[in-house]
Amino acid sequence: MKYDVIIGLEIHIQLKTQSKMFCSCSTDYFGKDPNTLTCPVCTGMPGTLPIPNKRAIELCILMGLATDCAIDQSIKFDRKHYFYPDLPKGYQISQYDEPLCKNGYVMIREDDRTEKIEIERIHQEEDVAKSHHIVDPTTGLEYSLIDYNKAGIPLMEIVSKPVIRSAADARLYAARIRQIARYLDISDADMEKGQMRCEPNVSIQLPGTWKYNDGKILPAEKSNKSDKAAKLNPKVEIKNIGSITAVEKSIDYEIEWMSRELENGNELEQQTRGWNAHTGETEFQRTKESAEDYRYFKEPDIPIINVSTSNVDTIGEQLVKLPSERENNYIEKLSLTPYDACVIADDRANSEFFDELVSKVSEEISGDLSEAAKLSANWLTGIIFAYMNDSGKKITDINLRLEDLAHIIAEVQAGKANNQKAKKLVRKALETDGNLGELYESANTQVISDVDELETIAKKVINANEKAAQDFKSGKQNAIGFLIGQIMKESKGNADPNKAREVLIKLLES
Amino acid sequence: MKVDKDFIKHIANLAKIRLSKEQIDKFTPQMKTILDSADVLQNFDSEKIPQKRYNTLEFEQLRDDKPAASQSQEEALRNAPYNEKGFVKVPGGVIDN
Ligand SMILES: [Zn+2]
Numbered sequence: 391m392k393y394d395v396i397i398g399l400e401i402h403i404q405l406k407t408q409s410k411m412f413c414s415c416s417t418d419y420f421g422k423d424p425n426t427l428t429c430p431v432c433t434g435m436p437g438t439l440p441i442p443n444k445r446a447i448e449l450c451i452l453m454g455l456a457t458d459c460a461i462d463q464s465i466k467f468d469r470k471h472y473f474y475p476d477l478p479k480g481y482q483i484s485q486y487d488e489p490l491c492k493n494g495y496v497m498i499r500e501d502d503r504t505e506k507i508e509i510e511r512i513h514q515e516e517d518v519a520k521s522h523h524i525v526d527p528t529t530g531l532e533y534s535l536i537d538y539n540k541a542g543i544p545l546m547e548i549v550s551k552p553v554i555r556s557a558a559d560a561r562l563y564a565a566r567i568r569q570i571a572r573y574l575d576i577s578d579a580d581m582e583k584g585q586m587r588c589e590p591n592v593s594i595q596l597p598g599t600w601k602y603n604d605g606k607i608l609p610a611e612k613s614n615k616s617d618k619a620a621k622l623n624p625k626v627e628i629k630n631i632g633s634i635t636a637v638e639k640s641i642d643y644e645i646e647w648m649s650r651e652l653e654n655g656n657e658l659e660q661q662t663r664g665w666n667a668h669t670g671e672t673e674f675q676r677t678k679e680s681a682e683d684y685r686y687f688k689e690p691d692i693p694i695i696n697v698s699t700s701n702v703d704t705i706g707e708q709l710v711k712l713p714s715e716r717e718n719n720y721i722e723k724l725s726l727t728p729y730d731a732c733v734i735a736d737d738r739a740n741s742e743f744f745d746e747l748v749s750k751v752s753e754e755i756s757g758d759l760s761e762a763a764k765l766s767a768n769w770l771t772g773i774i775f776a777y778m779n780d781s782g783k784k785i786t787d788i789n790l791r792l793e794d795l796a797h798i799i800a801e802v803q804a805g806k807a808n809n810q811k812a813k814k815l816v817r818k819a820l821e822t823d824g825n826l827g828e829l830y831e832s833a834n835t836q837v838i839s840d841v842d843e844l845e846t847i848a849k850k851v852i853n854a855n856e857k858a859a860q861d862f863k864s865g866k867q868n869a870i871g872f873l874i875g876q877i878m879k880e881s882k883g884n885a886d887p888n889k890a891r892e893v894l895i896k897l898l899e900s
Numbered sequence: 901m902k903v904d905k906d907f908i909k910h911i912a913n914l915a916k917i918r919l920s921k922e923q924i925d926k927f928t929p930q931m932k933t934i935l936d937s938a939d940v941l942q943n944f945d946s947e948k949i950p951q952k953r954y955n956t957l958e959f960e961q962l963r964d965d966k967p968a969a970s971q972s973q974e975e976a977l978r979n980a981p982y983n984e985k986g987f988v989k990v991p992g993g994v995i996d997n
Contacts, residue, residue: 407965414968424986425976433976445965464956473915475990523992532992535984538976683914693955701959 393594393652395645396607396625397560398510398552399637400589401567402545403577404517405449410542411516412440412483417543420583424537432542434479439691442467446544447490449576450514451697451705453546454491456570456712457509462490463697465514467689475534476518477541484547486686489513496570497714498562501728507563508551510605517543520584540584551605552591557641564588564637569713573738581633588637592644593625594652623652624660628672631665640665644672716741724748724763733771739785743792744770750796755803765799773813777820790819794827808837811883839886844877844893847885851876852897862898870894901939903932 407417413431431438447465454461468486489511498505519541521534548567554560568579568586579586593607600622601610609622626648628640644663651658663672713735720731735741744766752762778785798816801807815833819826838844851873852859861869870891877890908928912919919927970976973986982989 409963409965409967414963414966415970416967418967423973425973425988426986427970428976429970441963443965444959444962447959447962475988522987525992534990534992535987536990537987693957695957695959695962697959 391649392596393645393649394597394600395555395557396552396593396595396600397554397557397641398591398625399548399550399554399560399563400591401548401550401564402517402587402589403453403548403567403571403579404585405446405544405546406575406577407443407445407449407544409443411443411446411514411544412542415542419539419543422539424535424539427539428541432478433538434477440483440689442692442695443544447514447695447697448705448708449544449574450490450512450546451702452574452708453548453571453576454494454512455702455706455709456574457491457494457496457512457548459491459494459509459512461697461702462488462492463699463702464488465490465695465697467514467692468686469689470515471685472683474518475536476521477516478519478538482515482518483689483692484515485513496563496566498559498566499714499717499728499732500558500562505559505562507559507566508553508605510549510551512546512548515545515547517541517545552607553602557638557645560590560641561634561638565634566713568634569736573710573712574708581631588631588634589627589629590631590637590641590644591625591627592641592648593623594645594648595623623648624658626658626660626672627662629662629664629675630667632667636665636667639670640672643670647672710738713738713741720763723759725760726763726767730767730771734767737785740770743785746792747796750792751799754796754800765803769795769799769816773816774820777817781821788820789823790816790826794825794830798826798830805839805886806837808884837886838881838884839889841889841893844885844890845897847877847880848873848890848893848897851880852894859898901935903928903935907931 413429415427415429415432419427451461466488467483469481470484471481491512494509495506517540519536519538521536523534525532571577571579577585599610600607631637631640661677662675664675665672716735717731720726721728734744747766748763751766752759798812802809802812815829819829858869858872873894874890877885905924905928908924977983980988
């Protein structure tokens with residue numbers, strides 16, 4: 391790549407509240423008839439007053455605390471004006487120069503590589519209406535239909551510093567933000583439902599022409615006076631991204647498009663482009679407004695809100711152990727691979743299930759924690775995840791007694807139970823919501839390694855398969871595989887295959 | 901504030917309004933008059949006037965997150981000039997995707 395890639399990400403996330411940001415209308419808008427969840431406040435009727443939702447502000451502060459932001463303890467709202475009718479007031483209540491949270495960071499991880507992604511700000515605002523764009527098939531006339539049910543839902547905007555240097559890291563960062571929001575139940579952050587939206591801004595610059603300074607990309611200083619002052623290439627903002635993978639794809643497309651434009655001698659223009667998931671391309675939408683076009687000013691209808699340190703501390707009590715800390719623990723203390731660590735820590739409930747399983751397994755095997763962790767990871771990411779995947783269930787829908795599962799894991803590990811059979815039993819318990827302990831007690835999973843018992847079975851198999859036995863005796867080594875298979879069948883899979891082989895050979899060679 | 905034809909065109913563009921050349925010529929001096937009047941206020945020396953502090957709210961005074969009934973769809977659409985199938989209807993091209 392000839393160019394340096396510079397990416398910043400704006401992420402909007404709806405906050406999981408019962409009522410809207412500035413009025414008491416319900417936020418339960420999914421699948422509702424249009425314009426049935428509005429009131430004079432959220433439709434901007436004259437004489438109404440917005441009253442901020444306490445829970446929404448708590449959730450925004452919680453996100454700030456989880457990302458190590460400084461919290462502004464005197465909250466100021468501003469009006470952001472624009473002409474689109476997606477908010478009936480003619481402006482959006484947002485925050486301009488004093489965001490609720492600022493200067494935080496998250497760590498992203500891919501295998502052994504970790505990166506710190508700095509967060510510039512997290513501010514509190516309100517969502518806008520949903521609109522459908524329609525072209526009349528007979529007249530060709532274009533119009534939009536607007537549903538204000540979504541207008542006024544609490545929204546937070548998380549703005550990263552322009553420190554992301556690849557499309558893949560942008561994807562990891564978006565996934566991390568979503569993870570944290572879900573861990574803390576701040577939002578379900580479902581991108582398909584529009585509960586989370588990512589808007590990357592991307593520019594490409596020739597190496598040496600730019601520098602990063604305090605959250606800003608600036609032209610590099612001239613190295614000598616004869617140099618022309620370096621002019622930065624403008625950035626492009628990408629909208630309409632509907633999934634975490636589309637974050638990466640759309641940025642990759644954009645980088646290629648911009649470098650081709652530059653190579654063809656074209657000048658880039660600051661603009662907003664829309665990602666089209668069907669064509670896998672971005673399309674021109676509009677030239678971007680600048681901040682002054684929004685004519686921000688302080689929202690006169692909402693006083694400054696004082697948040698005390700004890701308010702912040704109380705909100706902080708809702709914090710839990712977060713995914714990157716869990717990943718680090720798994721890798722450093724439990725010797726899991728970074729891959730397994732990330733897969734398990736991805737979801738809070740999965741991760742909590744894993745922690746309990748590890749502790750139960752370690753009691754059973756009286757081995758070290760790493761051994762218990764390795765076994766637990768294999769069973770969780772193997773058979774249990776497979777079942778969750780097939781059934782669409784979550785770990786919290788599963789009723790396995792962890793003691794039973796840990797006991798079986800330990801028995802298999804000790805060679806006392808047949809691995810395949812034990813896994814089938816667990817699957818059965820999952821599918822039937824059965825009692826794993828009872829199933830295990832009544833099922834015959836004990837490995838047969840007793841020589842006398844194996845000899846009895848082997849003799850029976852030899853008698854029934856005289857030709858194979860003869861083949862082996864006359865030097866056909868692979869005939870033994872067939873006979874072992876028959877022993878396994880005869881023993882319903884419980885014979886220890888290695889012992890069975892020894893017994894067979896002994897019998898046939900005698 | 902510098903109010904010229906480009907400024908008027910810029911505002912028209914933001915508002916998604918198409919203006920004819922004649923309209924731009926007509927609106928430019930009108931807009932200048934309006935903004936000059938606003939400038940009178942902007943330039944008023946308020947330094948010596950004691951600042952009244954903004955009222956403040958304590959965090960505890962904020963609204964509890966309890967939903968309440970909304971108005972009906974009919975009520976919501978009552979002041980919309982055009983509607984269709986329960987939606988508010990607006991001309992094409994004026995809304996951001
Ligand atoms: Zn409302």
